[in-house]
Amino acid sequence: MHRNSCQSHVFLPQEVKGYQRKLWKTCLCHFVCLLTLGLPLVLFHWKPHLEIYAKCTPCPLHQADWVLIRAGRVPISISPAVA
Numbered sequence: 001m002h003r004n005s006c007q008s009h010v011f012l013p014q015e016v017k018g019y020q021r022k023l024w025k026t027c028l029c030h031f032v033c034l035l036t037l038g039l040p041l042v043l044f045h046w047k048p049h050l051e052i053y054a055k056c057t058p059c060p061l062h063q064a065d066w067v068l069i070r071a072g073r074v075p076i077s078i079s080p081a082v083a
Contacts, residue, residue: 017067019068025054
């Protein structure tokens with residue numbers, strides 16, 4: 001039995017987007033957390049990209065507080081932007 005030495009790799013297109021935190025959205029999110037006894041915090045723990053969507057707005061990368069890297073529709077990395 002002969003094994004093929006070539007391996008096929010599937011590369012998904014990656015999308016990099018910057019997000020800037022907005023004070024009013026952050027305050028609203030904290031208020032909702034208080035009203036719902038922290039339910040959004042549990043959700044944000046398991047789906048951190050939802051916290052970015054809730055507290056931030058899209059912006060150019062050079063203005064970003066957070067950077068979200070997606071492969072297809074799946075977020076694969078979220079990290080604070082470094083100047």
